Amino acid sequence: xxxxxxxxxxxxxxxxxxxxxxxxxxxxxxxxxxxxxxxxxxxxxxxxxxxxxxxxxxxxxxxxxxxxxxxxxxxxxxxxxxxxxxxxxxxxxxxxxxxxxxxxxxxxxxxxxxxxxxxxxxxxxxxxxxxxxxxxxxxxxxxxxxxxxxxxxxxxxxxxxxxxxxxxxxxxxxxxxxxxxxxxxxxxxxxxxxxxxxxxxxxxxxxxxxxxxxxxxxxxxxxxxxxxxxxxxxxxxxxxxxxxxxxxxxxxxxxxxxxx
Amino acid sequence: xxxxxxxxxxxxxxxxxxxxxxxxxxxxxxxxxxxxxxxxxxxxxxxxxxxxxxxxxxxxxxxxxxxxxxxxxxxxxxxxxxxxxxxxxxxxxxxxxxxxxxxxxxxxxxxxxxxxxxxxxxxxxxxxxxxxxxxxxxxxxxxxxxxxxxxxxxxxxxxxxxxxxxxxxxxxxxxxxxxxxxxxxxxxxxxxxxxxxxxxxxxxxxxxxxxxxxxxxxxxxxxxxxxxxxxxxxxxxxxxxxxxxxxxxxxxxxxxxxxxxxxxxxxxxxxxxxx
Amino acid sequence: xxxxxxxxxxxxxxxxxxxxxxxxxxxxxxxxxxxxxxxxxxxxxxxxxxxxxxxxxxxxxxxxxxxxxxxxxxxxxxxxxxxxxxxxxxxxxxxxxxxxxxxxxxxxxxxxxxxxxxxxxxxxxxxxxxxxxxxxxxxxxxxxxxxxxxxxxxxxxxxxxxxxxxxxxxxxxxxxxxxxxxxxxxxxxxxxxxxxxxxxxxxxxxxxxxxxxxxxxxxxxxxxxxxxxxxxxxxx
Numbered sequence: 001x002x003x004x005x006x007x008x009x010x011x012x013x014x015x016x017x018x019x020x021x022x023x024x025x026x027x028x029x030x031x032x033x034x035x036x037x038x039x040x041x042x043x044x045x046x047x048x049x050x051x052x053x054x055x056x057x058x059x060x061x062x063x064x065x066x067x068x069x070x071x072x073x074x075x076x077x078x079x080x081x082x083x084x085x086x087x088x089x090x091x092x093x094x095x096x097x098x099x100x101x102x103x104x105x106x107x108x109x110x111x112x113x114x115x116x117x118x119x120x121x122x123x124x125x126x127x128x129x130x131x132x133x134x135x136x137x138x139x140x141x142x143x144x145x146x147x148x149x150x151x152x153x154x155x156x157x158x159x160x161x162x163x164x165x166x167x168x169x170x171x172x173x174x175x176x177x178x179x180x181x182x183x184x185x186x187x188x189x190x191x192x193x194x195x196x197x198x199x200x201x202x203x204x205x206x207x208x209x210x211x212x213x214x215x216x217x218x219x220x221x222x223x224x225x226x227x228x229x230x231x232x233x234x235x236x237x238x239x240x241x242x243x244x245x246x247x248x249x250x251x252x253x254x255x256x257x258x259x260x
Numbered sequence: 261x262x263x264x265x266x267x268x269x270x271x272x273x274x275x276x277x278x279x280x281x282x283x284x285x286x287x288x289x290x291x292x293x294x295x296x297x298x299x300x301x302x303x304x305x306x307x308x309x310x311x312x313x314x315x316x317x318x319x320x321x322x323x324x325x326x327x328x329x330x331x332x333x334x335x336x337x338x339x340x341x342x343x344x345x346x347x348x349x350x351x352x353x354x355x356x357x358x359x360x361x362x363x364x365x366x367x368x369x370x371x372x373x374x375x376x377x378x379x380x381x382x383x384x385x386x387x388x389x390x391x392x393x394x395x396x397x398x399x400x401x402x403x404x405x406x407x408x409x410x411x412x413x414x415x416x417x418x419x420x421x422x423x424x425x426x427x428x429x430x431x432x433x434x435x436x437x438x439x440x441x442x443x444x445x446x447x448x449x450x451x452x453x454x455x456x457x458x459x460x461x462x463x464x465x466x467x468x469x470x471x472x473x474x475x476x477x478x479x480x481x482x483x484x485x486x487x488x489x490x491x492x493x494x495x496x497x498x499x500x501x502x503x504x505x506x507x508x509x510x511x512x513x514x515x516x517x518x519x520x521x522x523x524x525x526x527x528x529x530x531x532x533x534x535x
Numbered sequence: 536x537x538x539x540x541x542x543x544x545x546x547x548x549x550x551x552x553x554x555x556x557x558x559x560x561x562x563x564x565x566x567x568x569x570x571x572x573x574x575x576x577x578x579x580x581x582x583x584x585x586x587x588x589x590x591x592x593x594x595x596x597x598x599x600x601x602x603x604x605x606x607x608x609x610x611x612x613x614x615x616x617x618x619x620x621x622x623x624x625x626x627x628x629x630x631x632x633x634x635x636x637x638x639x640x641x642x643x644x645x646x647x648x649x650x651x652x653x654x655x656x657x658x659x660x661x662x663x664x665x666x667x668x669x670x671x672x673x674x675x676x677x678x679x680x681x682x683x684x685x686x687x688x689x690x691x692x693x694x695x696x697x698x699x700x701x702x703x704x705x706x707x708x709x710x711x712x713x714x715x716x717x718x719x720x721x722x723x724x725x726x727x728x729x730x731x732x733x734x735x736x737x738x739x740x741x742x743x744x745x746x747x748x749x750x751x752x753x754x755x756x757x758x759x760x761x762x763x764x765x766x767x768x769x770x771x
Contacts, residue, residue, distance in 0.1 A: 005626050007614045008656035009728075013688040016733060026737075042391050043309065045344040055297045059390055061344025084352055086340065088315040088386035090298050095338060097353060138343045138352070140388065142313060143296045300602060319602060319630040330669055372557075374573070374582060378604070379669040381630040409557055412601025412695065414582040416573065417558030454558045454580075491556050494584060498554055498599055498751065 004092070004206040011207050015193040024203060025054075030244050032187075032199040035154060035256050039162035046135075047163020047178060051155035054201065055145035057089075060137065060155035062163050062178075066126065066170055067134040077124025077133040081110035083141070083152060090144035090202075108186070108226045109139065109152045112215035116184025116223035118160060123179035126172055133165060146201040149213050149226075153186040157257060183259060184223045185252045186215040187245035196237050198244060212238065214245040218253065270439055271428045277439070283432045286422070286482055291403065291493035293410045299386075301411025303493065305403035308436060309393025311345075314403035316411035319381035327382065332375035337366040337385040339400050345392045361397045368401060368450050368459040369408065372415040383413060394440040395423050398448050401460060406490050410497070419459055420487040421450035424479035426467060431474045433482050445471070449479040453487040456480070554599075555581040561594050571596030599751075603629040603694035603724040605672050609663040612689060612722035613674060615655050620647045625659065628691065628724040631672045635661065639675035641682065658684040658728065660720060684720070687730030690740050692747040694725035699750040700743055707746060707759065714763035715739045738766040 014024060021029055033054030042048035045061035069076065083106035085093040098106065113119065124133040137159070139152045163178040190200040190208035200208060209231030215224040222242070227233065233241075253259045270278050277283065287308030296302035299315035306312075322328040327336075339361040343350045354362075365387070373383060385408065387400035398421040405419045424433045427443035440446055445465025451458055467475060555561065559581045561572060568574040571583040572594060581587075585596040605611070605627060613625035613633065622634045637644040642652055653659065660681050665673035676682065692700065701708050701721060712719055717731035717739045727743060729736050742762055749755055 005614055005616075006656075007658040007689055009658050009684065009687060009689050011656070012686075013736075017737075020733065022737075026741075042311070042342075042344055044347055044391050048344065057296075059342070061342060061390075063344050063349035065349065082343070082352060084342075086386065086388060087317070087338070087384070088296075088299065088313065088388050091317055091320070095354075136343065136349050138349075140342050140390075142388070143298050145297065301600065319604075321630055321632065378630060409584050410600060412583055412585075412598050414571065414573075414601075415557045416575075416580070416582065418556070452558075494556055495554060498584060 004202060006203065006206050010203070014204065014207050018192050018195045018197070021195075023197060025201065027199075029195065029197045032150070032248060033201075035252065037154065037158045037256055039158050045159075045163075046166055047159040047161075049155045049158035049162065051151055051158060053147060053151040053154065053199065055143060056147060056151045057141075057143040058148065058151050058155050059140045059142060060152065060159040061140075062159050063136045063138070064124075064133045064166055065136075066131055066172075069125065069129065069132040073121075074129035075125045075132075076121035077119075077135060079110070079114060079119065079121065079135050079137065081106045081113065081137045081139070081156070083109070083139045083148070085141050085144075085148075089141035093141070093144070104226070104228065105148050105152060106139070108149055108213055108215075108224065109156055110137075111224035111226075112153055112184040112186050113137075113156060113160075116182050116215060116217045118157070118180060118182050118184055120179035120181050124165065144202060146203075146205045147188050147199050149188045150186050150199060153184075153215065154252060154256060157183045157185065157252075161257060161259075182217045183249075183253050183257055184215045184217050185245075185249035186213050186224070187241070187248040188213045189241045189244075190229075191231055191233065191237070196233075196241065198248070212241055214241055216242075216246050216249045218249075220246045220249075268438055268442065270442060271430050271432075275430070277427070277432060277436075279436060283430050284478055284481075286434045286485065287436070289486065289489055291406055291489050293406050293493045293497040299407070299411070301407045301409070301413070303403045303406035303410060305399055305406075307395065307399045307402070308434070309391060310389070310396055310399040311391040312387060312389050312396065312399045312403045314385065314387045314400065314407040316383065316385050316404070316407045316413065318383035318411070318413075319378035320384070322380060322382035328380050329375075331379050333373070333378040333381045333383050335366050335369045335373055335375065335383050335385065337369060337387065337404065338362050339365060339387045339389070339397065341389040341392060341396070345389045361400070364460055364462070365397065365401050365404065368419055369404070369415075371457070371459045372417055372419055372452055373408070374414040374416070377414055383408075392437075394435050394437040395448070397421075397460075398423050398450070401450050402486055402490060406493055409490075409494055417452045417454040418487060418490050419450050420453050420483040420490060421448065421460060422479050422482040422486055423448040424475045424482070426465065426471060426475065431471055431478060433478045445475070447472075447475050447479060449476070449483065451480060451483045453484055553587050554584075555587055555596055556584055557582055561587060561596075566594040567592055569593035569595035571598055598695050600693065600695055603627070604670075605629055605631060605633065605663045605666055605724070607663055607666055609723040611661055611663060611674070611724040612684070612720065612726035612728055613659050613661050613724075615653050615657045615659065618650045618654060620649060623649060623653050625661065625674055627661075627663075627672070627674065628694070628722075628726055629672075631670050633661075633663070633672040633674045635674040635676065639664065639673070639677055641676045653683060658689055660684055660722070660728070684728050687718075687728055688736050688740065689726055689728045690743060692725050692727065692743065694723065696747045696750050697721060697723060697725055700727070700746050702756075707756070710756075710759060710763065711739050711742050714767060715742075734770060738763065741766075 047062040211228040301316040401421040425446035450460030617624040664675035715735040
């Protein structure tokens with residue numbers, strides 16, 4: 001992401017470990033870190049979650065207001081995803097408007113949710129062409145130890161699952177649960193010295209040459225992908241990543257989100 | 261201060277507030293020290309409906325460089341409200357209100373931190389309001405103070421903070437949102453509890469001199485209670501055991517402290533002579 | 536506050552037994568104010584979170600947190616950050632970047648030839664040889680045992696936990712060395728360099744991180760022994 005003071009010795013050690021199929025924290029190459037989620041964490045939000053992926057931690061809050069739909073989609077609600085890499089979370093985050101790193105994470109998370117048809121946006125329409133729910137998904141990093149892509153993705157899914165549309169506040173009838181149809185789950189991989197590993201820590205990100213994020217839905221279909229950093233992946237690696245991503249999606253849905 | 265008309269009865273016939281509190285009663289407060297891995301020091305605080313997380317980085321190299329002070333550390337506190345922390349979504353990023361709060365909190369800490377020990381550095385204090393229900397600057401200052409101690413920053417004392425004000429002609433402690441919106445005065449206070457020095461003071465609304473005195477003593481008294489909660493949070497985190505093993509190690513370190521510099525200098529001189 | 540003054544007499548000052556916080560009163564005039572303390576109106580107060588210790592009439596607070604602030608004579612493990620024609624800029628895990636002049640290198644280095652000896656990312660074992668009143672720092676490698684470190688692994692811990700990792704008379708670190716067979720060098724700046732078999736390094740790192748995490752818990756020595764023994768058993 002940005003500068004991390006790592007000596008060549010530390011880099012070499014990560015490389016040597018990975019040659020033996022090992023990682024600094026003892027995980028296997030395709031193993032993800034432990035996930036912990038607490039929903040309903042923020043009372044002032046329509047839906048929220050505090051999420052930890054290993055030592056990476058974020059808070060997600062969803063706020064909904066009434067507003068006009070876009071002209072080309074008059075009968076669907078509006079969704080906006082924003083990531084704040086606040087300096088509280090890392091030495092290397094700076095104050096100010098979201099930079100390219102924050103925007104990339106926000107857009108990748110957003111694509112997963114949007115293209116995975118997570119929300120039935122038509123159910124967020126009040127009066128076609130006039131009034132729809134405008135929904136802001138805000139993701140705040142609190143403690144940064146790599147892979148905010150997947151941490152944020154899980155947080156957003158959990159927050160959506162717990163969210164209520166605040167209809168009664170605006171005299172639009174009873175509050176109702178967010179119309180969630182699918183839970184698109186992302187899995188992120190990086191390549192270190194020719195080896196692909198899942199769910200990188202900050203140190204691993206610092207020595208990674210390329211990154212790949214794959215979001216999948218329940219039926220195993222893909223809904224969003226993003227390759228990042230200057231390196232490359234082989235076709236075989238992408239295939240392997242997909243397999244793992246599908247398994248990870250299943251696991252998160254059943255064990256973290258308790259769905260199905 | 262709003263002072264706007266409301267139908268809510270903020271003080272009832274028994275003198276109790278709309279949430280059942282007595283005029284001099286604080287909302288429940290819970291503080292936890294050292295909650296983040298990446299930061300040098302951190303604290304989490306829940307205060308009624310407020311949820312605040314504070315982190316300290318530093319002393320570290322001061323950026324931008326023109327902010328550097330050749331003789332001392334600069335204290336850069338930044339107060340920020342998460343967009344979802346309030347009922348109407350707040351646009352992300354600093355506004356005039358948060359800039360002002362950041363400034364007065366930085367200045368409050370400048371008074372207690374021994375900044376001359378770390379010339380040319382900055383001590384960065386970040387306060388993130390995750391959920392807001394009035395009194396967030398006091399909550400942020402209180403949390404940040406614990407985070408500073410947790411980061412090992414040398415200072416004269418912690419800073420403790422609480423607001424008091426006037427609601428329907430009654431002087432009350434620790435206003436909630438409704439009381440802040442419809443009350444007649446609000447006065448956030450930050451003090452150095454050991455000496456009683458005032459390091460943060462704001463007021464808006466209307467108070468007679470007599471009311472001011474009462475407001476001030478109420479807030480001051482509360483600051484002292486909050487001071488105990490802050491210290492308790494740190495003691496819980498760092499509680500030293502009576503384990504001989506731990507003590508021996510501590511003693512060993514302690515013994516090495518005062519003489520270390522001289523010894524090192526001597527050793528170094530010896531080496532210089534040799535070479 | 537006056538109450539406190541009355542209750543705590545100088546003779547009751549504890550040594551190495553009590554956690555103190557900034558602002559806690561430690562003593563009246565009997566002692567001299569040492570590190571981690573300050574003097575106000577003839578009384579000594581703690582300025583840092585730590586543990587009280589009295590030594591040769593000085594009352595000190597041994598900090599339990601805080602960044603490494605270099606002192607003359609500190610042995611440090613540094614990472615080369617930048618190379619100039621006549622010096623190297625070294626990160627010593629402190630707020631102050633530390634330059635090393637070519638005259639302080641253990642080799643005879645010509646002006647402009649610095650990059651041939653040490654380059655960005657290299658790890659060195661050095662010593663703080665000068666700190667002025669505004670914390671301008673100089674590092675030297677011209678002393679016995681100081682050198683470029685090669686191979687192995689380096690880990691970072693909070694510098695305030697360094698003494699805990701070393702243990703009394705080096706007991707903790709010796710136990711790790713003996714059990715894993717690793718060579719270990721501890722920098723006062725919280726960086727620790729280890730070299731040995733890959734497995735051994737990993738075990739030693741786990742052990743060091745355990746000490747850092749549980750520095751204040753009961754029976755740490757036993758826990759450490761257990762960790763090392765089970766690692767050895769696994770190895771067979």
